[in-house]
Amino acid sequence: MTYARPELLAEPDWLADHLDDPAVRVIDCAALEAYRRAHIPGAVRQPTHTYLKEAGAREGGAGMFVMPPDEFAALMGGLGVDAETTVVAYDDANSLVAARLWWALAYYGHERAKVLNGGWHRWLTEGRPATFHATQPEPRAFAARPAPARYASADDLLAEHGSDACAVLDVRSDGEWDGSNARGNRRVGHVPGARHLEWTRLVEQADTRRFLPAAEMRALLEEAGVTAGGRVITYCQGGIRAAHTAFALALLGHDDVRVYDGSMYEWANRDDTPLEV
DSSP: OOOSOGGGEEOHHHHHHTTTOTTEEEEEOSOHHHHHHOBOTTOEEOOSOTTOBOOSEETTEESOSBOOHHHHHHHHHHTTOOTTOEEEEEOSSTTHHHHHHHHHHHHTTOOOEEEETTHHHHHHHTTOOOBOOOOOOOOOOOOOOOOGGGEEOHHHHHHHTTOTTEEEEEOSOHHHHHTSOOTTOSSOSBOTTOEEOOGGGGBOSSTTOOBOOHHHHHHHHHHHTOOTTSEEEEEOSSSHHHHHHHHHHHHTTOOOEEEESSHHHHHTTOSSSOOBO
């Protein structure tokens, strides 16, 4: 069984053929030290917080939610991205941060985005070219237009959890799910009625680090209680792993998936949100 939306992935052969394409912008989402050491030729580095969170303080802590539209537009424009640019994101962390960039782009209305399947690990394992020379792109004008259908707030989750029409999917580790790992939160546990599937299970553990074949991903999701056709809200600790699973669900053809961006960083530190262990 193939992916419903294979165009969301960039395979290394495709990217190799498009490295000199001015309509393609490759964005390295790894840490600065990793980018300086080596990266894909022509790739630019995402210069802000890799999780694309807001910089200002909010009640409950700083940087809880996705970067505001004006800041995101300035960031993407500075990286040489406009409405006609195809973005290819990659990282060295099982596509975790690359998928976060994909989700942020989709949330702000930019559908021309792909994740490099296997990321830096696969590129390196296959012996493809690398460089330590940085790329400085020409700035372009990027317009950020929020798409509310991709985003869930705490109020949305309060309204949806326990509903037969919406699967709430917790993609954290087993310890976070069962409450043995508090992650610094005031309270522990998971959203009542949530399903659980750790995000790492959707990625190969081999050096290639590709997303699992479609049939294997579907089987894992169905075992967790997430079936095709229904609404899904994903959450984790801060919306990053949740965005990775949202990407995997989009790859499989799920078209009604929202990321609860505040996730447990918000939910477990409020007093009016239910948790169970």
